[in-house]
Amino acid sequence: MTLAYYPGCSLKGTSREFEESFLAVTRALRIEMTEIDDWSCCGASSAHPISRDLGVALPARNLALAAEQGADEVVAPCAACYNRLATAQHELGADADLAARMPGILGHSLPPALHIHNVVDLLAAYAPRIEELVAARVDPPLLAGLRVAAYYGCLLVRPNEVTGFDDAEQPATMETVISAAGASPVAWNMAVECCGGAFSISRTQSVVRLGRRIVADARAHGAQAIAVACPLCHTNLDLRQAAMTARGEEPLPALFITDLVGLAIGLSPGELGLARHFVDTEPLLASLAAEAEATATAAAAQESS
Amino acid sequence: MTNQSGAMSRSDAVVRLLAETRSAAARCYQCGKCSAGCPMVSEMTLPPHDIMRLTAHGRFAEVLSADSLWLCLTCETCSERCPTGTDPAAIIDALREAAVLDGRREVPRSIAAFHRSFLDQVRLTGRLYEAGFFAEYKLRSRALLDDIGNAPGLVRRGKLHPLPHRLHGIGEVRAIFERCGVRASDLSGAGHAPAADDAGGAPGGGDPGGGAEGGHA
Amino acid sequence: MARIGVFVCHCGENIGRTVDCAAVAETLAGHPGVAHAEDYKYMCSDPGQALIKRAIIDKRLTGVVVAACSPHMHEKTFRRAASQAGLNPFMCEMANIREHCSWIHEDRDAATAKAIDTARTIVEKVKHNEPLQTIHIPVTKRALVIGGGIAGIQAALDIADGGHEVVLVEKDPSIGGHMAQLSETFPTLDCSQCILTPRMVEAYQHPNIKLMTWSEVEAVDGYIGNFTVTVRKKARSVDADVCNGCGDCLAACPNRRTPSEFDAGLGTRSAIYVPFPQAVPNTPVIDRANCGRFKAIAKGIKKEVCGKCAEACLKGAIDFTQQDELVTEEVGAIVVATGYQLYSIGRAQPEGLTGYGEYGYGEIPDVIDGLQFERLASASGPTAGELRRPSDGKVPQTVVFVHCVGSRDPEKGMAYCSKICCMYNAKHAMLYRHKVHDGRAVLFYMDVRAAGKGYDEFTRRAVEEDGAEYLRGRVSRLYRDGDVIKVVGYDTLAHEPVEIDADMVVLATAIRPQPGIKQLAQTLSVSYDEHGFINEAHPKLRPVETNTAGVYVAGACQAPRDIPDSVAMASAAAAKVLGLFSVAELEREPAVAAVNETTCVGCLTCQRVCPYGAVEAKEIRDRDGNVVRTVASINPGVCQGCGTCQAVCMSKSIELATFTDAEMYSEIEALAFWP
Structure with a gap:
């Protein structure tokens, strides 16, 4: 297999820490991939509502480039990009008329069907290696006991016929990754509810209304952090969290799933770009470190006695 | 209709899109499960099941001017749970496309500004040049001061690149826009409603013009 | 020399509109072996049948072909008429120029030509028909x-x-089935066991x-x-x-x-x-x-x-x-x-069905199905008829009833209406309100289907007298939030989102046939629909018979x-x-297969393919009683005339009466060689 990497626009800008963390983790897991040369925007959020053809053509150009550059698999860490790439490929497979006019629109021949990955299913496939690295590094793991709410949102899981996620209503793939990283996924209710996605800028109050339910539910079910795999979700739950939180409530860090894996396998907060998050991750990191140290000290004391 | 070259094919495209959409909506049996699960329904003038009903009955004047089309997040909850397989999210996408081709101007201003600015930046640079996007969005939405407090934070965290990336295949991307018939003028001038339509949180908020024409009082 | 009569029916306008029936009769009149041909508006009517009978006698016909509708419709009618005129009924055949021709074509000339071809093939077949006798079989009463x-x-x-x-x-x-589990029955609210148990005892004691x-x-x-x-x-x-x-x-x-x-x-x-x-x-x-x-x-x-x-x-x-x-x-x-059995909303489902992830796959305590509610409401149930929810025994103050769970949901695999749920939901709401006077009974429905004597009045009573709150709309999601179950819905009549904190939720899950029904149906050789419900022989006219x-x-x-x-x-x-x-013995058509024992090589392929088990091996013995060879033998009582054995017989030793090789080949030749 040859894996192509499609970063998408957010990972080069407002969510650059996602790229930092994704690249650091894939490097540590020895996942080989090559960034698609001269990739362009997938059109997420704005192309498909205006024109179906444009909504398919923009991602299809990138699939064509990936195939021309020798890839048979693509990973798009951004859930919106992933969804657009997968949707385009699905629609081209299902609509012969669309497939027939697409080469003329693209100026490229139609790419063969590629295996399109999101960051969650990619990491889930490497769960055993994550577990190995966690075990090799520290005992007990840094994230032991950390209660995490796995937040999928919409674009990873829906429509299920396109994404093929394990379950549209009660997915568990991200939980597999969280467990592999040594943390504990919590059972909660808002895992696949929408955060408001692309309305972050144009309709901020809607996003705050939707995000508040998500953060509140995660908190009510004992989560200490929310794991996300989408820059849009992250922006809404991170940058907008201040507006969702009542006075006196502790903020709830929204971490990329790669952040959790990275911390678990010993990458530094700096390598993962944690300082770029708006919700301060320092208190959580400090308490994790303190707890790990306390456990280690206790273990050492037991050993020497 | 009009004599301007190309206009006929756009209106033909609208007719075709609406006919396809109408027959797709015929599967809907009005159970309301789409509206029940819709995260934006409390802000919509027409809930999703009403959009399906009016579409199935060919009442496009009401549908195409509804703010609800533009309040859809394409979260696909409706389509995932729809018992009849109607796929409201895809129908709403097609209705939006028809509304744009039809030159409708009832899109809530902030959302029109978002889509216009997004696509402009992609057409210009091949990628979403975020700094340019924010600047253009501010101008188009006339919400100059909204969110301005977050700008220093974004800059401090190194999240805003001052200059766009240079794409070799920019010509290809522009050609794609051209061939898909998406014009720079689409959505321009849309958003006749005052900035109050950005209130968002209030039920029934949004485009008052759409509300009047929505007609399910 | 054959003397065949051809009778072309207009079937009112059904055939006549598309096929030129007079031209068909005229053309067939000139066909070799045809002694008589005519067309008539309604051949199945009394005057139409009289035409046939008169022609058989007057023209001394040896065979009759009626070009009309499907033999399923009227073969019996015309064979009876032929028999009344003294002709062996199996010398009368039908050419289907309605379902196979006029109903499916528009071009009149082409349809007429096809009708002529169709009639001609059957004429050629009838020339090879043999007079057959009806088979009589005994009945075990x-x-x-x-x-x-x-x-x-x-x-x-x-x-x-x-x-x-x-x-x-x-x-x-x-014995007793599901009815024994019910607390009270609609629309009279009489106690289920009180009316059922006497019947159970009667069956038990019946000599x-x-x-x-x-x-x-x-x-x-x-x-x-x-x-x-x-x-x-x-x-x-x-x-x-x-x-x-x-x-x-x-x-x-x-x-x-x-x-x-x-x-x-x-x-x-x-x-x-x-x-x-x-x-x-x-x-x-x-x-x-x-x-x-x-x-x-x-x-x-x-x-x-x-x-x-x-x-x-x-x-x-x-x-x-x-x-x-x-x-x-x-x-x-x-x-x-x-x-029946009830559909379960769980993750594991039989092929073709999908579970309800949005309702928690049946893993939320206090989300129960209709039969469970019956047991909670029943005096003989686990709570002795006190309405207490399963998880903690608390009396639920708000109960939500959800209609059409699985039913009318083609995406989950069941497009059909389960028919009884509207009524039992209304009944459940009533029973609940009778037991918990200050409780809320909320029902999410799509339509209330209460077609039956006293049924609609019953559902209205639930609303008007017992305070059931009906909200029109399907529920999008159920999830557990602390002590309550969140019910996320939309009232499509009031046009507003609804979120209810329920103490208990009752799902009216779809009615499905019992597990094992398909295997039983195969054992009985009866057909079933895509869901496994047994097919009746005719949806209107033969509702309790099957195709066997x-x-x-x-x-x-x-x-x-x-x-x-x-x-x-x-x-x-x-x-x-x-x-x-009530009859001494049954009559059945002689369309059964028979083995030519002189040419049969005894390979018994026919025995292996026969779906009815009608073929047995038969030993042929010489005068001294030594087995010379083994041949196939067909029990005419068991044979259903499907023709599978005839098709697989390598030595061409099996003939199916009414569909012999000679008859079939003559039909094909008629199509191939006549202009």
Whole structure:
């Protein structure tokens, strides 16, 4: 297999820490991939509502480039990009008329069907290696006991016929990754509810209304952090969290799933770009470190006695 | 209709899109499960099941001017749970496309500004040049001061690149826009409603013009 | 020399509109061997039949071809007419120029040409037809009823009261079916058990009914009037002849934690059990999967474990060594009345169905189904009729009832309406409000379908007198939030989102046929629909017959049915059985296969492919009694005339009467060689 990497626009800008963390983790897991040369925007959020053809053509150009550059698999860490790439490929497979006019629109021949990955299913496939690295590094793991709410949102899981996620209503793939990283996924209710996605800028109050339910539910079910795999979700739950939180409530860090894996396998907060998050991750990191140290000290004391 | 070259094919495209959409909506049996699960329904003038009903009955004047089309997040909850397989999210996408081709101007201003600015930046640079996007969005939405407090934070965290990336295949991307018939003028001038339509949180908020024409009082 | 008469029917406008019938008759008149040809508006009418009879006599016809509708429709009619005019009925055939021609074509010239071709092929066939005689078969005047729910009980009682013996087979330890589980019944709110148990006892005591509970039909051979049925009597581990039903064994059983099937999993029972106190027969069964002694045996432990029930039994009725027993019954008719099961919303689903992730896949405590609610409301149920929710025994103050769960949901695999849920939801809301006066009963529905005598009035009573709150809309999601269940819906009439904190949610889950129905249907050679419901022979005119003669259907195994419908169907099926038993012998068409024993090489491929088991090996002996060779032999009573054996016979030794090779080839030649 040859894996192509499609970063998408957010990972080069407002969510650059996602790229930092994704690249650091894939490097540590020895996942080989090559960034698609001269990739362009997938059109997420704005192309498909205006024109179906444009909504398919923009991602299809990138699939064509990936195939021309020798890839048979693509990973798009951004859930919106992933969804657009997968949707385009699905629609081209299902609509012969669309497939027939697409080469003329693209100026490229139609790419063969590629295996399109999101960051969650990619990491889930490497769960055993994550577990190995966690075990090799520290005992007990840094994230032991950390209660995490796995937040999928919409674009990873829906429509299920396109994404093929394990379950549209009660997915568990991200939980597999969280467990592999040594943390504990919590059972909660808002895992696949929408955060408001692309309305972050144009309709901020809607996003705050939707995000508040998500953060509140995660908190009510004992989560200490929310794991996300989408820059849009992250922006809404991170940058907008201040507006969702009542006075006196502790903020709830929204971490990329790669952040959790990275911390678990010993990458530094700096390598993962944690300082770029708006919700301060320092208190959580400090308490994790303190707890790990306390456990280690206790273990050492037991050993020497 | 009009004599301007190309206009006929756009209106033909609208007719075709609406006919396809109408027959797709015929599967809907009005159970309301789409509206029940819709995260934006409390802000919509027409809930999703009403959009399906009016579409199935060919009442496009009401549908195409509804703010609800533009309040859809394409979260696909409706389509995932729809018992009849109607796929409201895809129908709403097609209705939006028809509304744009039809030159409708009832899109809530902030959302029109978002889509216009997004696509402009992609057409210009091949990628979403975020700094340019924010600047253009501010101008188009006339919400100059909204969110301005977050700008220093974004800059401090190194999240805003001052200059766009240079794409070799920019010509290809522009050609794609051209061939898909998406014009720079689409959505321009849309958003006749005052900035109050950005209130968002209030039920029934949004485009008052759409509300009047929505007609399910 | 053949003298064939051709009669072309206009079928009013049905054929005449597209086919030039006069031209068809005119062309056929010139066909070799045709002695007479004419067309007429309605050939099946009395004057039309008179035309045929007169022509047979006047023109001394040797064969008749009626070019009209499908033979399914009127072959019998025309053969009867031919026979009345003295012609062997099997010398009369139909050419289908309606379903195969006029209804599916528009071009008049082309359709007329096709009609001519069609008529011509049948004329060529009739030239090769042989006069045949109707087959007479005897009838065993004894019936089998499969399923001991209300439908099966009713059918058995009606047949037995008609003076014929009935074998009633029930797979569970007791008869009674789902009706025995219900608390009260719509639309009269009379107690279900009070009206059912007298029927159960009557069936048990009826001199003409042989009751076989804890038994299943294993194999069925034969044909209408002459079925041989093999029934597996599952080992009860209790000698039914000795047991007096005192119940001491139940009290002695140390395992009391097995979920009770009768209480829909809400209560528990012992390993040796009768499903409910009024069970018929009142003989316990040992559930070997949950009995300590049998579990030990299964594990290979030699020592005899437990045995408390046997110690407690003063009659010595417990028999751990009992084995399954195969019993053979000869019957002439079979009634299938196996009833229904409820769809489960869980993750694991049979092929073609999907679970309800949005409703938590059945993993939320206090989200129950309709039968569970019946048990909670029933005086004989696990809460003695007090409405308490399963998780913590709290009396629910808000109960949400959700209609159409699975039903009318093609995306989950079931497009059909389950028919009974609207009524039982209204009933549940009433029962709940009668028991919890200050409680809220909220019903999410799509339409209220209450077509039945007194039904709509009943649902209105739920609203007007008992305060049921009906909200129109499907529920999008159910999830547990602390002590409550969040019900996320939308009131499509008030146009507003609704979110209700419910203490308990009752799902009206779809009615599905029983597991194992497809296998049983295959055993009986009856067809079933995509969901497994048994197909009736005709959706309007033959509602209780199946496509296999002598096999009838009653109740919810055919489609979702309520009690009155099931009982009506059962009595209808019984009437059909009694009608069958009223004749001395049956007549059937001679369309059966026969083996030419001189050319048969005895490969017996035909025996392997015959779907009806009609082919046997037959030994040919010489004068001294030595076996010379083996050939195939076909039992004409069992043969259904499908022609499979004829198609596979390598030595061309099998001919199917009415479809012989000569007849078929002449049809093909007529198409190929006539212009």
